[in-house]
Amino acid sequence: MRVVTLIDLTRTLDPADRDLLPEPLRTLAPVIAPNVDYAHPAGSGREQFASAMQCRVEDLPDGEGWGSELLTDFSTHLGTHVDAPLHYGSTCEGKPARTITDIALEELWCEAIVLDLRGRCAANTAISVDALESALAENGAPIPAGGAVLLRTGQERYSLADLEFFQYPGMSREGTLFLAERGAKVLGTDAAGWDLSFAVMARKFRASGDNSVLWDGHRAGREREVFIVQQMANLAALPPSGFRVAFFPIKIARASAAPARVVAFT
Known part of the structure; x- marks a missing residue:
């Protein structure tokens, strides 16, 4: 059987890349990477999950919620x-x-x-x-x-x-x-x-x-x-x-x- 190798040809979309852009080109940020609001399970994801479940953060199993990300300033011509x-x-x-x-x-x-x-x-x-x-x-x-x-x-x-x-x-x-x-x-x-x-x-x-x-x-x-x-x-x-x-x-x-x-x- 022939072994197939997968090669990723895609740029990673990292909001930190927006800060790398030279100052004259900052307007290009929406086609380079989105803004991302990260909610970590042990961070703001706890409050989000507790709100959705109509319970207290203290009630959550292991004291954690979900991981979630909200993407904004996101062009359809973004990245690859x-x-x-x-x-x-x-x-x-x-x-x-x-x-x-x-x-x-x-x-x-x-x-x-x-x-x-x-x-x-x-x-x-x-x-x-x-x-x-x-x-x-x-x-x-x-x-x-x-x-x-x-x-x-x-x-x-x-x-x-x-x-x-x-x-x-x-x-x-x-x-x-x-x-x-x-x-x-x-x-x-x-x-x-x-x-x-x-x-x-x-x-x-x-x-x-x-x-x-x-x-x-x-x-x-x-x-x-x-x-x-x-x-x-x-x-x-x-x-x-x-x-x-x-x-x-x-x-x-x-x-x-x-x-x-x-x-x-x-």
């Missing part, structure tokens, strides 16, 4: 998350764009390959089609039809405390369509975002007046339906090909995205 087509606009391929609960689990359980773009891309610069072609040739495996392409840009070098984490290589319309037209359905990255950062896109727009530079990587998903997965972790642990990945998001009605537990099966 799956974007549904609704995130890119109201229509996709000429039809109403699908929400996260419209996507079947079978579409998010697929074969995958990793494209190693280290040395082929640069911070605050769009990843070129030439770079994608070069990495694909080095990998040697074809893009699986209906499968996933995971981009390893080298962002694992940085922590959330580093400004460089937010100055990442991004994807363009041309790069996104290059992968989609070759059969990819799920597009993942270890970067904080799929496109260039908002600051870079805004600067390019101010310089050119051309609105096609605004979020063109995501908006390409309106032309060819894809599911974009951002803030992936641990891509260095994966082989180049020959594995499957489950990208299973939280089931949030009518949502444009949801945080996911992303796990590779190698």
Whole structure:
């Protein structure tokens, strides 16, 4: 029997990470980690449990209540998350764009390959089609039809405390369509975002007046339906090909995205 190894590709959601963000980027906190109010069984969980049971804390078995957490300031685009087509606009391929609960689990359980773009891309610069072609040739495996392409840009070098984490290589319309037209359905990255950062896109727009530079990587998903997965972790642990990945998001009605537990099966 073949032994399957599970590799977690998901960022841990730790409210302490919000404090790591450089001061100019604190507004990004809701897409990095939630606020969490922790109730420990030997702490405030005792009062909560006693209230629910309509008894005194002194009446509780072993003097303890429950463990419970209340999450707030929680974006659907938090941490490692799956974007549904609704995130890119109201229509996709000429039809109403699908929400996260419209996507079947079978579409998010697929074969995958990793494209190693280290040395082929640069911070605050769009990843070129030439770079994608070069990495694909080095990998040697074809893009699986209906499968996933995971981009390893080298962002694992940085922590959330580093400004460089937010100055990442991004994807363009041309790069996104290059992968989609070759059969990819799920597009993942270890970067904080799929496109260039908002600051870079805004600067390019101010310089050119051309609105096609605004979020063109995501908006390409309106032309060819894809599911974009951002803030992936641990891509260095994966082989180049020959594995499957489950990208299973939280089931949030009518949502444009949801945080996911992303796990590779190698």
